[in-house]
Amino acid sequence: MDDTKRSTWLSTMLNIPSFWKKQMRDWKVTVVRTSLERLGYQIIYPYLSIYIIALGANKTQLGLITSVGMVLAGLIAPLTGNLIDRNGAKRLYIIGIALLAVSYVTYALSPIWQLCAVAMLIYYLGSGTSIHSCATICGNCLVNENRAKGMMVCESIAAGLLGMAGPMIAAWFLVSIMGVTGSTTNADDIRPLFYITASITIISLIVVVARLSNTKWTSSSSRSFNIIKDTKAILKGNKSAQKWLVIGALGQLPMGMVIPFWQVFAQETKGANVVVLGGMVTAAALTSIVLGYPIGALADKIGRKKVLYIVIPLFWLAAILLVVSSSPLFLIIAGILQGFFHISGPLTQTIQRELVPVEVMGRWIGINRLISAIVGAIMAFASGIIYDKVGSQYVFLIFVAIDAFIRMPLLISMPETLSAGTAGNIENKS
Numbered sequence: 001m002d003d004t005k006r007s008t009w010l011s012t013m014l015n016i017p018s019f020w021k022k023q024m025r026d027w028k029v030t031v032v033r034t035s036l037e038r039l040g041y042q043i044i045y046p047y048l049s050i051y052i053i054a055l056g057a058n059k060t061q062l063g064l065i066t067s068v069g070m071v072l073a074g075l076i077a078p079l080t081g082n083l084i085d086r087n088g089a090k091r092l093y094i095i096g097i098a099l100l101a102v103s104y105v106t107y108a109l110s111p112i113w114q115l116c117a118v119a120m121l122i123y124y125l126g127s128g129t130s131i132h133s134c135a136t137i138c139g140n141c142l143v144n145e146n147r148a149k150g151m152m153v154c155e156s157i158a159a160g161l162l163g164m165a166g167p168m169i170a171a172w173f174l175v176s177i178m179g180v181t182g183s184t185t186n187a188d189d190i191r192p193l194f195y196i197t198a199s200i201t202i203i204s205l206i207v208v209v210a211r212l213s214n215t216k217w218t219s220s221s222s223r224s225f226n227i228i229k230d231t232k233a234i235l236k237g238n239k240s241a242q243k244w245l246v247i248g249a250l251g252q253l254p255m256g257m258v259i260p261f262w263q264v265f266a267q268e269t270k271g272a273n274v275v276v277l278g279g280m281v282t283a284a285a286l287t288s289i290v291l292g293y294p295i296g297a298l299a300d301k302i303g304r305k306k307v308l309y310i311v312i313p314l315f316w317l318a319a320i321l322l323v324v325s326s327s328p329l330f331l332i333i334a335g336i337l338q339g340f341f342h343i344s345g346p347l348t349q350t351i352q353r354e355l356v357p358v359e360v361m362g363r364w365i366g367i368n369r370l371i372s373a374i375v376g377a378i379m380a381f382a383s384g385i386i387y388d389k390v391g392s393q394y395v396f397l398i399f400v401a402i403d404a405f406i407r408m409p410l411l412i413s414m415p416e417t418l419s420a421g422t423a424g425n426i427e428n429k430s
Contacts, residue, residue, distance in 0.1 A: 025213070026141055035158040044190075046278050047190045050267060051107070064384060069120050069125075084133060089362075092133050096128070099122055103119050128373075137215075139358070152343070155342060156291075156296070164286055173192070173196075183271070238356070246371075251348050251407060255376060257382075257399050258399050262280075269393075270326075272331055288343055291339075305351075307347060308347055312403070312408065318335075319399060322396060352365070354418075
């Protein structure tokens with residue numbers, strides 16, 4: 001990095017405190033809560049699938065659990081969105097975080113994989129509800145010209161920094177406290193990590209209860225729940241929103257199709273030990289920390305799509321490198337590139353938030369989550385079968401093909417939302 005580029009990057013990063021001061025308190029509360037939750041989840045993430053398999057599940061069953069959980073979360077998303085629009089986000093936010101804590105304790109107490117399945121279902125309900133509340137607050141608190149930067153502060157800087165610490169804490173705990181050497185397939189070695197994560201989740205719950213307001217964006221009597229009527233009203237005349245339902249669903253495929261198998265593949269096929277597994281997750285978080293905010297600032301300046309055209313293929317490269325890697329070094333590099341998924345996610349969500357007015361944001365996000373859950377669940381179940389019966393590497397290669405040949409062309413056909421003015425008034429410009 002030459003002096004000019006280094007100076008530009010440094011000045012951009014130094015602007016974060018000034019940006020933070022200008023934002024609404026509720027957005028700041030969601031950043032703190034998301035960061036704590038990311039810390040907790042990243043402690044267990046490198047070993048979650050390994051833990052479930054150690055208790056007796058196979059890859060097909062792991063894919064089935066994931067798909068059922070995604071469908072369950074998707075089915076309640078429209079109702080969640082309607083309730084958020086009518087009554088505010090705080091109450092549902094609290095319920096979602098509480099369910100996450102229950103999920104982590106259930107994981108810790110599980111003697112068999114079937115109870116882990118229950119824990120995962122509770123997790124998806126809690127995660128779906130809490131993320132939905134968080135996304136609505138974020139979407140309604142940030143203006144267009146600051147949206148990408150704001151989402152990157154949350155997802156990449158704050159959550160990324162603590163997310164990087166999570167796997168390091170877990171690896172230290174397993175090696176120093178539990179005495180693990182090399183890789184582990186012993187569920188009892190991993191079990192205590194869930195108690196740590198549950199404790200952190202409870203702290204995040206206290207933050208939300210104490211500091212978040214209960215802002216409402218519509219009158220509580222203005223809407224009854226009718227998913228078909230709501231969907232028609234939101235999509236009517238908005239071709240970009242109609243198209244986005246497909247783009248958004250395909251953009252979420254990695255959460256059910258790829259991510260659940262990433263660490264398992266690295267351990268089983270590439271021989272990664274606990275240190276390398278933790279290092280992969282840490283490397284991904286480091287990418288977000290170093291590049292997330294500058295990339296968000298660039299997206300707020302030149303447009304979301306131009307940046308996504310560069311960032312999305314880097315995640316494809318991560319998946320391909322994971323498949324062909326022959327050493328721990330290449331696995332770490334794949335982890336570094338995986339971090340671009342955590343950057344592209346908020347950028348695509350930025351477009352989603354700019355397609356409709358704030359009055360229907362909760363319902364709009366709910367519709368998207370329902371469609372994404374159905375598509376993701378089908379692919380998650382299929383991925384488990386492909387991993388077990390066809391070949392583990394094809395899970396990653398099929399995802400890359402879908403993303404490159406279906407989602408990317410659709411994204412190219414979308415209008416740029418940065419300079420669209422009022423949300424919800426975007427005309428379709430193919």
